[in-house]
Amino acid sequence: MSLKGAGYIVGAWEHPTRKAADKSVTLLHAECAAGALADAGLSKDDVDAYYCAGDAPGLGPMSMIDYMGLKVRHMDSTDVGGSSYQVAVGHALEAIATNRANVCLITLAGRPRSEGQATGTAPRAGNPAQAEMQFEYPYGPATANMYALCAMRHMYEYGTTSEQLAWIKVAASHHAQYNPHAMLRDVVTVDDVVNSPMVASPLHRLDCCVISDGGGALIVTRPEIAKTLKRPLVKVIGVGEAPKNQMGGEVDLTYSAARWSGPPAWEMSGIKPSDIKYASIYDSFTITVLMQLEDLGFCEKGQGGKFVADGNLISGVGKLPFNTDGGGLCSNHPANRGGITKIIEAVRQLRGEAHPKVQVPNCDLAIAHGTGGSLGTRHVGSTVILERE
Amino acid sequence: MAYVQRKIPFVGTPDTNPETKPFFDGAAAGKLVIPQCVQTKKYIWYPRGISPFTLGPVEWKEVSGEGTVYTFSVMERANPPYCIAYVQLAEGPRMMTNIVDIDFKDVKIGMKVKLKFIEAEGGQAMPFFAPA
Numbered sequence: 001m002s003l004k005g006a007g008y009i010v011g012a013w014e015h016p017t018r019k020a021a022d023k024s025v026t027l028l029h030a031e032c033a034a035g036a037l038a039d040a041g042l043s044k045d046d047v048d049a050y051y052c053a054g055d056a057p058g059l060g061p062m063s064m065i066d067y068m069g070l071k072v073r074h075m076d077s078t079d080v081g082g083s084s085y086q087v088a089v090g091h092a093l094e095a096i097a098t099n100r101a102n103v104c105l106i107t108l109a110g111r112p113r114s115e116g117q118a119t120g121t122a123p124r125a126g127n128p129a130q131a132e133m134q135f136e137y138p139y140g141p142a143t144a145n146m147y148a149l150c151a152m153r154h155m156y157e158y159g160t161t162s163e164q165l166a167w168i169k170v171a172a173s174h175h176a177q178y179n180p181h182a183m184l185r186d187v188v189t190v191d192d193v194v195n196s197p198m199v200a201s202p203l204h205r206l207d208c209c210v211i212s213d214g215g216g217a218l219i220v221t222r223p224e225i226a227k228t229l230k231r232p233l234v235k236v237i238g239v240g241e242a243p244k245n246q247m248g249g250e251v252d253l254t255y256s257a258a259r260w261s262g263p264p265a266w267e268m269s270g271i272k273p274s275d276i277k278y279a280s281i282y283d284s285f286t287i288t289v290l291m292q293l294e295d296l297g298f299c300e301k302g303q304g305g306k307f308v309a310d311g312n313l314i315s316g317v318g319k320l321p322f323n324t325d326g327g328g329l330c331s332n333h334p335a336n337r338g339g340i341t342k343i344i345e346a347v348r349q350l351r352g353e354a355h356p357k358v359q360v361p362n363c364d365l366a367i368a369h370g371t372g373g374s375l376g377t378r379h380v381g382s383t384v385i386l387e388r389e
Numbered sequence: 390m391a392y393v394q395r396k397i398p399f400v401g402t403p404d405t406n407p408e409t410k411p412f413f414d415g416a417a418a419g420k421l422v423i424p425q426c427v428q429t430k431k432y433i434w435y436p437r438g439i440s441p442f443t444l445g446p447v448e449w450k451e452v453s454g455e456g457t458v459y460t461f462s463v464m465e466r467a468n469p470p471y472c473i474a475y476v477q478l479a480e481g482p483r484m485m486t487n488i489v490d491i492d493f494k495d496v497k498i499g500m501k502v503k504l505k506f507i508e509a510e511g512g513q514a515m516p517f518f519a520p521a
Contacts, residue, residue, distance in 0.1 A: 128401025249482025
């Protein structure tokens with residue numbers, strides 16, 4: 001059974017906040033849920049399946065289901081970090097296709113900015129029973145340097161440069177100038193990026209995403225229901241998920257899990273990278289984007305630097321408009337997880353509801369890819385391909 | 390810039406995961422002892438009591454302590470800065486570590502490094518790598 005077309009995204013809502021000092025994480029989740037339901041033209045009582053991940057307080061989905069007063073017959077709280085929400089879309093499709101759900105709600109929310117997290121440079125001690133913890137924590141793995149390890153090797157193997165990586169931030173900033181909610185709205189240049197302070201070599205401050213509060217929610221439903229609603233039809237035509245890790249010591253940091261999550265999604269969809277009009281690509285760091293573009297097949301391995309240079313990712317300028325809301329690099333990265341906002345901007349593009357300055361003309365095919373966890377150790381890639389019907 | 394040794398944090402104790410006792414006993418004696426997959430003969434990192442290649446048994450073996458830098462990053466935001474890296478051991482596996490006793494501007498991918506044990510918080514020795 002193919003999942004192609006088993007579900008449509010009929011509701012997509014992003015919280016406008018970037019600093020929510022006066023709101024709880026649970027309230028942010030619930031506000032996002034209400035926003036997505038209103039967007040779809042559905043109500044809380046229509047929801048019969050709920051999906052969340054580790055940003056939702058409580059044991060799995062239970063506290064949020066209780067807090068929001070949901071009555072569901074299917075649920076999932078697979079937590080793979082920032083790509084959990086792409087995974088949730090795939091799992092929602094499975095539930096719909098097997099008649100275990102009709103209206104699936106997916107939420108993400110968090111407030112790391114209000115809770116005082118300023119940077120991604122501090123190693124965090126975890127549970128020592130986690131098998132790798134005692135063999136990694138002593139060496140200071142933080143967020144930034146785990147992605148930097150990949151960037152350094154990519155530069156060594158393929159000649160990728162800091163200037164090429166900087167083009168990714170430049171493109172995001174061109175888009176963010178039109179997003180009134182974006183944290184960083186100033187257009188930056190390649191020089192601005194490479195002259196910003198080094199955080200974890202070779203990544204500079206402007207190679208990193210923002211730390212923000214906020215959230216988002218999606219409603220996925222079956223075709224029969226989607227066609228009764230008043231929103232443009234955004235059909236899910238491809239999904240894929242895959243983990244990548246240290247492979248017992250056979251570490252290879254030149255590629256991401258997108259190399260494995262992409263092919264099943266492309267095969268299901270029946271389309272190829274050159275068909276895509278708009279791409280939402282997870283942008284925790286500039287290097288994350290570059291590697292995922294290669295691994296999803298938008299260019300050959302090692303050619304990502306050339307592919308992203310000279311504005312190729314800028315809407316209206318280049319061949320592959322990406323992250324037209326400004327992405328994690330400039331707009332927001334709620335709960336330090338950017339997966340759901342990637343899907344939301346792809347839905348806006350397919351509906352023709354992106355900002356007019358960044359709207360891709362005749363946008364009928366889009367991809368929203370996430371990378372959750374740590375690119376330098378263990379992560380999960382998850383791919384969603386969408387079609388405007 | 391002169392090298393400054395940071396304090397090495399640790400979480401749990403060597404007894405937390407009993408399966409890794411051969412590694413910690415070896416480290417305490419100044420030896421790098423890691424598992425080898427009995428069936429495939431591949432050496433494994435990080436240490437564990439079962440092979441991720443076969444889910445079969447492992448044998449614990451002392452390795453040479455010779456390695457090559459696979460990749461690295463200097464965390465310049467930290468005080469003192471430190472250089473995290475993956476080092477490929479002569480025996481095969483790539484392990485997370487720090488490069489120590491070097492001016493960080495001289496660290497290069499492909500450079501030869503050698504094992505050096507440094508005591509972490511709690512007293513147990515952990516493997517680091519210095520220029521060979």
